[in-house]
Every structure is written in structure tokens, then in C-alpha cells.
Amino acid sequence: MTCLHLNINYDRYKNVCADCGQIIAENDIINELNFGETGGGAFVHGAFVDIDQDNATAKQSSRNATIFKFQNNLIRIAENMQLSDSVVDKAKKYYATALNLRLTQSRRKTLVAATLLAIAARELNLPYLLIDFADSLKINPADLSTSYIKFTEELKIELPIQQPSAFVPRFVNQLVELMQQGEYDIDTEQFKQNLKDTNDMQKAELLTRTKKLVSIMMSLNVHQARKPQLVVGIALYLACLSMNFIIGIEQISEIIFMSPITLQNRLKFILQHDYFKNYSIQQIFDATDIESTYEDVSSKIVQKREERYTALEQNDKSFTRFENQQIYQLEISENSQQLDDYLCAKTLVEQRQTLYDLLYKDNIDYYIEKRKIQKGTKQRRVYNTAQEGIQNIAEIPKDSRDMLLELLADDNHQQNKEKDQVIHESENEESVRDIMLL
Incomplete structure (x- = not known):
């Protein structure tokens, strides 16, 4: 039955006759094709909606689909490495920017994901290294390092300095677990006894001592230009020795992913500091106020430095230094004509000339300029006729x-x-x- 009334109420989703109450139309969706024309040709209005689609929205763009797939990859890697959601969100934002700059082209998705997660973890000062991502995802560390540098430069990311204190709990827990599991092949009885006696209290004490040593190194500025895991490795080794844990440098180097030779050389360098010369490791931890110990040494170092600078200033009063050149301030009277007395001696000039010849013997421009100076400038000879000029030229x-x-x-x-x-x-x-x- 068809309603012939004209009094129709147009609701949001259906049209109802006000006289008989019949629903004339429901779910008012245009199901016919409408075409439009532009300068480029004809096109169809509207969008295609799948019948089994959960959200009946417009077709998702290719870019959003790519970001969504990459986000799933980030979540999977973050779960394996126990990373928080904040790291994933930062990496996702960086990926959206990298898409606009076309940095992801010709790069594997796994490599890009590891790079962006490493950058995000570095910004949040989390105890993760590039080699951790490389080992977890089976990636070449060199490729990951190259990609890491490329993305930070192109995205204009200023990464903060990684603090060594963030790695202390990680390396201490890893060392204690390996000691309890008996991973190290050491035959000394004392080490085996320490293995059995390692408990939560000793672990907490080892953690506290390592943190104190790291803070002392940072206060003495011996951590500058050093990798954070290297500073923590040295502090952990010294803390183990102070607690009578007999452990070798090789075992510490395995934990911090550094060469034993590098660790040993840096340990010697730090132990040569005046602070560690004046105080032993046991004296440092036995002191009631640890801060006062390195403050005294720091004040002595500053005092020696100031005394040295003062002595240099007193010696330099006779001349002024400017770009590694010594400009002597000489008192010459206006009527003095004996300037040769203030210039270099002839022997000194000859010595310097010999030195310059040895330094620039392979530079032909130097010899050309030197020849010009030796010859000097000659006056131009003018002749009235060509015959006169030919007769006076001796070289012909x-x-x-x-x-x-x-x-x-x-x-x-x-x-x-x-x-x-x-x-x-x-x-x-x-x-x-x-x-x-x-």
C-alpha cells in the first residue's frame, strides 16, 4: 500500500507520514550512482562501504593504513623488549614525520622500527643500548648505527646526554643473576663462597656502592667523553672489589658490551686521579660524609690550577698573546733610528728560512713567491726603436x-x-x- 498523503515528517533516519503513520523511507542512503565532471574527467560521487565493515566510515587513506601497520610492529617489538607505551607513541610520531621526508624508502621496516624505538628510549633516558635492539631483532649493529645517525640528523632531534646512573640497576641485577646462576668459570673458593652468600642485602649494598662511585666520578668530571656503560662498569668493578667479590674485568666487560682492554685502560686512567690517589676504595665508603672527600680534592685541584694560571699571567706581562703569536710591547722613542737592534738577528733569519724551505719543499707556489722576493721589482726598460731594443737585450x-x-x-x-x-x-x-x- 502506497501512502498518498503529503504531510510527511522528515526524521533523522526515516520519513513518516503524519496522517497515517506509515514509514515512507528508512535509512535514507542514496544507492544510485551520481557522476561529476572536472577538467581531468568524470568521477563518481560518494565512497564504497563494505557490508561487513565494523565502522561504516570513508575509505582509510593509504598513509594512515601504513602508520597503523607500523604501529603494530612497534608494539610487538616493545613487548619483547619490555618498553613502555610512551616509547611506542614517540616512535610512532617520528615515523609519521619520516614518511613525509621519505626517509623510510629502501629501508627495512624492522630496521626503521628499531631505530625509532632506540631514539625514543634515548630521549626518555632509559637504560637501553643500540646493541640491545640489534641483538633482539637480529640486525647488524653497524646498519642500525648508520640508520640511527641518519634519522637523528634528518629529523633534527637533539638527543640529551645519556646519564650513567640509569644503567646502574640494570648492570647490577644482571651481574648478580649471573653470579647466582654460576655462569662464570672461576675456580677460586672465595668467589664460590660469595656466590652462595649473595642475598638481597648484599645486592642492595652493591647497588648503593655502585651509585655512589658513579656520582663521585660525575662530580670529578672523569665521565666526560666516556660511554655511560663504561663508567658504570668501572664503578661496578670497584664496588665488587670493596665487597670482596673476586671477579675479573672480563666478566664485567661481557655485561657492559665493552672490550676488556678498553675497560682496563679507562680504569687505570681514573685511578690516576688525585682523588683516588689520596683515598682508597674502602676509605671512601668508610667515610661518614663522602661528599666532603671529593669536595676537598676538587678544591685543591682548583687551587693548583689558579696558581698555575697566575704564574703564567705574571710571566706573560712583557708581551701579549694573540692567535699563538707573541707581540712584544717595546718602548721605542720617536727619534730612535736603530730599528735593526729590535729586529731578528741575521742568523735567526737564516735558520727560519731553512726551516721554511724544509717545511714547504714540495710546494711550488712557495718557491715562486720566494723567487719573486729575491729578484725584487725591476724597472721597465723603454727603447725608441726595435733595433735599439734588440741590441740591448743580452739574453738574445x-x-x-x-x-x-x-x-x-x-x-x-x-x-x-x-x-x-x-x-x-x-x-x-x-x-x-x-x-x-x-
Whole structure:
């Protein structure tokens, strides 16, 4: 039955007749094709909606779909490495920016995901290294490092300095677990006894001592230009020795992913500091106020530095330094004409000249300029005729000079002959003109 009334109420989702109450139309969706035209051709209005689609929205763009797939990859890697959601969110934002800059082209998705997660973890000062991501995802560390540098430069990311204190709990827990599991092949009885006696209290004490040593190294500025895991490894090794844990540098180097030789060299360098020369490791932890120990040493170092600078300033009063050059301030009277007394001696000039010749013996420009200076500037010689110039040039051989003079003489004779002929012709023309006028 079709409603013929005209009183229709148009609701949001259906049209109802106000007289009979019949629903005339429901879910008012246009199901016919509408075409439009532009300069590029015709197109169809609307969007295609799948019948089994959960959210009946417009077609998702390709870019959003790519970001969504990459986010799932980030979540999977973050779960394996126990990373928080904040790291994933930062990495997702960086990926959206990298898509606009086309940095993801010709790069594996796994490598890009590891790079962005490493950058995000570094910004949040989390105890993760590049080698952790490389080992977890089976990636070449060199490729990951190259990609890491490329993304930070192109995305203009200023990464903060990684604090060594963030790695202390990680390396301490890892060392204690390996000690309890008996991973290290050490036959000493004392180490085996320490293995059995390692408990939560000793673990907490080891953690506390390592943190104190790291803070002391940072206060003494011996951590600068050093990798954070290297500083923590040295502090952990010294803390183990102070607690009678007999452990080798090789075992510490395995935990911090550093070479034993590098760790040993840096340990020697730090132990040569005045602070560690004045105080032993046991004295440092036995002191009631640890801060006062390195503050005293720091004040002594500053005092020595100031004394050295003061002595240098007193010695430098006779001259002023400017760009590694010594400009002497000499008192020369206005009427003094003996300037040679204030210049370099002749022997010193010869020595410097010999030194310059040895330094720049392979530079041809140096010898050209030196030759110009030695020759000096000569006055230009001016001659009235070419014959006079040829006769006065001593560099021309005699045979060549005579031949040139003969050629010039013949040329001059020919020119004079032509000149006389022209004069004679002009005189004849004038005489003919005079006769015609008569």
C-alpha cells in the first residue's frame, strides 16, 4: 500500500507520514550512482562501504593504513623488549614525520622500527643500548648505527646526554643473576663462597656502592667523553672489589658490551686521579660524609690550577698573546733610528728560512713567491726603436740578434720605399690638378 498523503515528517533516519503513520523511507542512503565532471574527467560521487565493515566510515587513506601497520610492529617489538607505551607513541610520531621526508624508502621496516624505538628510549633516558635492539631483532649493529645517525640528523632531534646512573640497576641485577646462576668459570673458593652468600642485602649494598662511585666520578668530571656503560662498569668493578667479590674485568666487560682492554685502560686512567690517589676504595665508603672527600680534592685541584694560571699571567706581562703569536710591547722613542737592534738577528733569519724551505719543499707556489722576493721589482726598460731594443737585450744570442737586425733593416727599407712611392704619386696628382686648373 502506497501512502498518498503529503504531510510527511522528515526524521533523522526515516520519513513518516503524519496522517497515517506509515514509514515512507528508512535509512535514507542514496544507492544510485551520481557522476561529476572536472577538467581531468568524470568521477563518481560518494565512497564504497563494505557490508561487513565494523565502522561504516570513508575509505582509510593509504598513509594512515601504513602508520597503523607500523604501529603494530612497534608494539610487538616493545613487548619483547619490555618498553613502555610512551616509547611506542614517540616512535610512532617520528615515523609519521619520516614518511613525509621519505626517509623510510629502501629501508627495512624492522630496521626503521628499531631505530625509532632506540631514539625514543634515548630521549626518555632509559637504560637501553643500540646493541640491545640489534641483538633482539637480529640486525647488524653497524646498519642500525648508520640508520640511527641518519634519522637523528634528518629529523633534527637533539638527543640529551645519556646519564650513567640509569644503567646502574640494570648492570647490577644482571651481574648478580649471573653470579647466582654460576655462569662464570672461576675456580677460586672465595668467589664460590660469595656466590652462595649473595642475598638481597648484599645486592642492595652493591647497588648503593655502585651509585655512589658513579656520582663521585660525575662530580670529578672523569665521565666526560666516556660511554655511560663504561663508567658504570668501572664503578661496578670497584664496588665488587670493596665487597670482596673476586671477579675479573672480563666478566664485567661481557655485561657492559665493552672490550676488556678498553675497560682496563679507562680504569687505570681514573685511578690516576688525585682523588683516588689520596683515598682508597674502602676509605671512601668508610667515610661518614663522602661528599666532603671529593669536595676537598676538587678544591685543591682548583687551587693548583689558579696558581698555575697566575704564574703564567705574571710571566706573560712583557708581551701579549694573540692567535699563538707573541707581540712584544717595546718602548721605542720617536727619534730612535736603530730599528735593526729590535729586529731578528741575521742568523735567526737564516735558520727560519731553512726551516721554511724544509717545511714547504714540495710546494711550488712557495718557491715562486720566494723567487719573486729575491729578484725584487725591476724597472721597465723603454727603447725608441726595435733595433735599439734588440741590441740591448743580452739574453738574445749574437747570431739571432744579427739576423733580426737584418730583417728589420730590410723591412724598414721596404717601408721607406713604399712611403717614397706614395709621396711621388701624391706629387704627380697635385701637378696634374694644377695643369687642369690653368
